[in-house]
Amino acid sequence: MKFTDGCWRDKTDVTFSHAIETVPGSIAIKGDNKEVLRALCTTKHTKHRGDTLNRPTVTLESYSPAKDVIATKATHFIARNRAYKQVEVHKSENVKADIKIEETSCNISSGGLTAKLSTEPSSFKISYSGSENELLTEALDVSWIQAKSDLYEGMKATQSFVNPADTESTIQVRNHMSVLLSLAPGEYVYGLGERFGPWIKNGQSIDTWNEDGGTSSGIAYKNVPFYMTNKGYGVFFNHSEAVSFEVQSEKMSGVQASIQGESITWYVIYGPTPAAILEKYTALLGRPGLPPQWSFGLWLSTSFVTNYDEKTVTGFLDGMKDRDIPLSVFHFDCFWMKPYRWCDFEFDGDYFPDPKSFLDNLHKRGLKVCVWINSWIGQESGIFEEADEQGFLVKRLDGTSFQSDDWQAGKGVVDFTNPDACKWFQSKLEHLMDLGVDTFKTDFGERIVWKGVKYHDGSDPVQMHNQYTQLYNKCVWEVLERRRGKGEACLFARSAAAGGQQFPVHWGGDSDTSWFSMAETLRAGLSLAVSGFGFWSHDIAGFKTGSGNDFTNPVGAIYKRWVQFGLLSSHSRLHGSSSYRVPWIIDDEACVVLEKFVKLKMRLMPYLWRESVRANKSGTPLMRPMFWEFPQDRSVWPLDQQYMLGPSLLIAPIFNDTGDVEYYVPEGTWVGLLDGKKRVGPRWVKENHDFMSLPILLRENHVVVLGSDDSKPEYDYTQDFTVVVGSKDVDATTAIVDAGGKECVIIKVSQGTVQAENANSGWKTQILGSEEQPASGSKVELK
Known part of the structure; x- marks a missing residue:
């Protein structure tokens, strides 16, 4: 959120109170184990005792939740701040920072990271240094800001923000806290969730607020207030509400982060490598869950508004079998239920008269079954009154259940802060699991009401907006793990917040069927990977091929190239909106391409599974950007059209219908897995590939193990x-x-x-x- 008009002027009706200096005598070491460094900062240089009057202060508290991590909380009003919830963080046991108070500064150190707070007059600054005493970043400014502007008014959400606690007029002063963290020349910022815009975030304004905007927009389904840079550190802002980032887009000297409220908390995480940064970050926020082996096979969906029934589904499965295309999961999208009744968790009897018998037949084919759900209960649903009467829905301020005609007529929203509502929701899923459903696609966790409502546990609805999807996915994950066993839980989720990596798999959302959308999808996956998510998928060939009920099929070249990319992603699903994604609707060659790359992925499973276990243990994502493996090679820092699949395979998808591709090969001798040709780096390579090929390069001095079975992922x-x-x-x-x-x-x-x-x-x-x-x-x- 921007508060200034250039270097010289603040925006109209904006008042800054900058932390100027620490108050003499205010520095103290506190906490039960003397592990917290506390300092009071004044917002005006204190020349005499009169300067202590009529000015706000900022209280700083710094501590170490884990080795190589230093957290700082800056607060204006403490009492109001106590009502705010933070994201759940797993603190390390027996970690105590080394705190030293010196004449002109006070230092707090943890592992190889040191934060130095200047205590000289009018010289506020917190400097963060690594193990070699190299400067990583500096908190140049911490401010309390009063502004008539509202962080949430500028967002393209379905509702305007009114805090239920506010009784004043709609136009009022809002309080914000902000911090400015410096960037060095040539320093790049990555992450902040699944973002479809430019891969490097410098120059962008980003608000971490979950919304349903498709892939060709600046808003996102998965917002994570965490970024890392190519300088060896990451920063996490522990806030469940929106954090507004100006990444060299207001002040060119660094990243300004602000929240609407009375305190702001940030964690600086020292690496120095990208892998080490993410290992320490996921130790705090949770490691990626490990999906079962069967989930790595090909998923086939019935699509969104296409007509389907048992005959259609069976025809798809027979068509795949006849063409020798291995299939692992069949997914039923929305219309497995009757219209207006989503979600009543009942198969539409007109199209699926005996669902248990039908699902049994799918299992006999060796398939797993996934069904689409969301957390909304339509008024026409047979279970709406039950949810309403039991108090399982989010409430309006007057105590009645919130209802809306958005998506489903008269829908209510399940309140996952209510433990009884969670058990009730899980019971509906257990009914489906009794029929033979193996997993669930958890959709629409981002389009959640946040104005004029209240939650069972009293959570602020603004703070709950992003956090809602975490509770939703956790609820579904837990029932799957309980019923199917540990190691068998797997979701297909669209939205996420910080810590969401614990409940995989996530997919990229509604993409267009275009070359540009394919490229923005890859950017988003890489951005999500450096935000802590180990597993990720996307709609192969794009979700939207037209508008409305236009049954346009994908262009053949896009379909075939996206198939290659999709089968060289951690998880792979064929899914569309108003047209099917079975390959024979394209041409015979599409069937051959799909067969080849599904079978290649199945043979790669020993390698992919090893790296998936590593992701679960250390946080290292299966798909990763080039700079992850080669942080010392400046040429790879901006690359977003190629990636590493594990540590050993370089993948360069092709984004055009000519088969031309230009990609960068880092130092060493690389050999094509498909063509056996050598490429010696560092250099850029131009090649042309037919639809049976693309650059898949084996790294020098690396080994890949291929399995013997190309028909399934689990063997x-x-x-x-x-x-x-x-x-x-x-x-x-x-x-x-x-x-x-x-x-x-x-x-x-x-x-x-x-x-x-x-x-x-x-x-x-x-x-x-x-x-x-x-x-x-x-x-x-x-x-």
Whole structure:
């Protein structure tokens, strides 16, 4: 949110109270274990005792919730601040910062990170330094701001903001807190959730407020107030309400973050590598959950407003089988229920007369079943009155259930702050699981009422707006885990907030069927990856191919290229709005392309599963931007049209109908997994690929294990596997991980030999691009 008009003037009706200096004698070490550094900052230079009157102050409290992390809370009014909730953070045990009070500063250190607060007159500043004493960033300004403008008025939400606690007129002064964190020349900002705009966030204004805006807009379904930079640190703002970021878009010296309220809390997280930053961040906010192996196969959806019934679904499945295209999950979108009744959790008997028998038949085909749900109960639903009478819906201020005609006529909103409402909602899902449903697509967690309502637990509805999706997804995840067992829970969720990575999988939302939308989808996935999310998917070939009920099929080239990209993502789903996504509606070649890349992904499962277990343990995402693996290579910092799939495979999707692609190869010798050709970096490469190919490069001195089964994602990866290397000079170690996450086969490649500990004798080794391949055996010599 912008408060100034250039360098010299503040906006009309804006009053700044900047922290100017610390009050002499106010610095103290507090807390039960003396772990909190407290300082009082005045907003006017104090020359004499009279200067202490009629001026606001800012109270700073700094502490360390974990090693290499320093949190600071800046507060104006303490009493009002106590009503505000923060995001749940998992603090490390037995972590105590080293606090030192010196003559002109006070320091707080944790691990390799030190924050230094200047205590000299009129010199407010907090400097953050890393283990080598290198300056990371500085809090140049902390301010309390009074403004008639409203953070929420500028958002394209369905409702204008009125705080239920406010009884004054609509036009009134709003209080804000802000902090300005410096950026160095050449420093880039990444993250802030799933964002479809430019990959590097410098120059952008971003409000972390969940909204349903599609992928070709500046608003987002998944907002996370966390960013990292290429300078070795990240910053998390612990607020469930919207945080407004001006990333060199108001003050060119840094990132200004502001919230509407009386305090602001930020955590500086020292890396120094991107992987280390995210490992420490996800230790605080929660590691990515580990989806089951079956979820990595191909998902096929019935689409949104297309006509479908048992005959249509069966025809799709037969068509995929006839073309030898492996399928793992079938998804029923909205109209598995009767219109006007969403969600009553009942199959439409006109189209699915015997759902249990039908779902049993799908299971006999080896498929898992997913059904679409949301957290809204339509008035026509047979369970609306039950939810209303039991008090399970979000209330208006007068105590009646909130209702709206948005999406479903007369719909109410389930109140997940009510434990009994959660149990009731879960009971409806258990009914579906009894029929044979394996997982749920949790849609619309972002389009949530926040004006003139109240929640069961008294939460501020503005703060609950983003947090709602966290409670919604957690509720569904818990019942799946309880009924299906730990390790079998899996969602397909559209919205998320900080910590949402604990309940995967998330998909990118409503995309257009266009080259530009395919590119913005990749940008969003990479942005979400550096925001803590390990697993992510998107609508292959785009969701929207027209407007209204236009049954336009995707353009063939877009479909085929998006299939390649989609099957080289962590999770893969064919889904559209008003047209189906089965390949034969495109052409015969589309069927062949889909078959090839589904089977390739199935054979890659030993590698993908190992990296997925790593994501669950350390927070490292399966798909990751180039700078993640090569932070010292300046050329990779802005790259957003290619990515690393795990640490070993470089993927460069093709975004045009000519097959031309230009991508960057970092230092080393890389070998094509599909073509066996070498590319030596660092350099830019121009190539042309037909629809059966794209750049998939194996990194120098890395090993990828291919499984033996190309028909499904869950199988014994230790049987008849293939160790793939780029040359005979590889020196590397990798492992095959079992379904429980345990390393069961250790593979060592060194000095021209390959050994696989605990493996049978059926495995073999492949040298990419070499006509002479070594023989199979328990120990293989590379020739």
